[in-house]
Amino acid sequence: MGHWWARNILEPGKLPLLLALAAFVLTFVVTRIITRLIRAGKGPFGNIKAGGLHIHHVVPGVVLTVVGGFGAVASDRHGADAAVSAVVFGIGAGLVLDEFALILHLDDVYWSAEGRKSVEAVVLTAALVGLLLAGFSPFGVSDLSQEELHNRGTAAATIVVNFLFALVALSKGKTRIAIFGAIVPLIALVGAIRLARPTSPWARRFYGNRPRARARATLRAYHHDRRWAGPRRVVQDWIGGKPDPRPARLPGNR
Numbered sequence: 001m002g003h004w005w006a007r008n009i010l011e012p013g014k015l016p017l018l019l020a021l022a023a024f025v026l027t028f029v030v031t032r033i034i035t036r037l038i039r040a041g042k043g044p045f046g047n048i049k050a051g052g053l054h055i056h057h058v059v060p061g062v063v064l065t066v067v068g069g070f071g072a073v074a075s076d077r078h079g080a081d082a083a084v085s086a087v088v089f090g091i092g093a094g095l096v097l098d099e100f101a102l103i104l105h106l107d108d109v110y111w112s113a114e115g116r117k118s119v120e121a122v123v124l125t126a127a128l129v130g131l132l133l134a135g136f137s138p139f140g141v142s143d144l145s146q147e148e149l150h151n152r153g154t155a156a157a158t159i160v161v162n163f164l165f166a167l168v169a170l171s172k173g174k175t176r177i178a179i180f181g182a183i184v185p186l187i188a189l190v191g192a193i194r195l196a197r198p199t200s201p202w203a204r205r206f207y208g209n210r211p212r213a214r215a216r217a218t219l220r221a222y223h224h225d226r227r228w229a230g231p232r233r234v235v236q237d238w239i240g241g242k243p244d245p246r247p248a249r250l251p252g253n254r
Contacts, residue, residue: 014133016083018133020090023091024091026094031094031095036241061092062092067085101114101116101121111244113243115240116233116237118240119236131180162181168188168202172191172195173200174200195216198214198221
């Protein structure tokens with residue numbers, strides 16, 4: 001275990017990635033704690049306003065992401081400047097993705113049901129970065145031997161096949177499986193061979209004249225959503241806070 005940790009996590013070239021991931025997760029956690037306190041009217045915190053305009057934390061997040069990203073590109077990844085840039089980038093990314101739903105809907109949906117998309121984006125990003133940090137590479141390149149890596153044809157074929165699996169899974173409406181499948185190929189294969197979601201592009205294209213397949217896809221999606229929608233909401237509410245049940249929201253109000 002110690003050897004694996006030293007090889008995959010503490011490897012000098014991966015230190016910036018580790019720092020960025022730690023800063024990203026810590027920023028999200030701290031931000032959610034502060035916004036919950038603001039929402040509850042507790043503590044010394046409050047919304048930031050300038051000239052009557054509510055400044056969402058996605059704004060400084062974008063600035064920090066840009067500064068950290070360009071700093072990382074301009075630095076040596078083994079130096080101290082790379083570590084600083086990684087931390088700045090991780091903080092900025094955490095602030096931005098914490099308001100991912102706001103960017104997606106172009107509305108202040110932070111404490112609404114739509115705001116759960118921010119939690120999904122953060123958890124998904126952290127998981128993917130964690131897989132990269134653990135030694136996984138996109139489309140299974142890390143699974144190739146040194147001999148296969150020297151054989152450009154084999155490497156290219158592996159990348160193409162894994163990419164196609166992920167693409168098929170995505171077209172079947174299995175977005176999470178497709179994204180993780182880009183890092184862990186066998187996951188994409190599972191998504192590629194299973195029934196598509198009834199509202200997916202794959203179902204509209206291939207199940208239109210196949211009523212039995214369409215009915216099976218609808219029934220499977222119904223049972224899947226019924227089984228997992230509740231637990232997923234509980235976890236999201238625990239991480240990000242329970243949405244406001246009131247339909248009306250004041251503009252810019254946390």
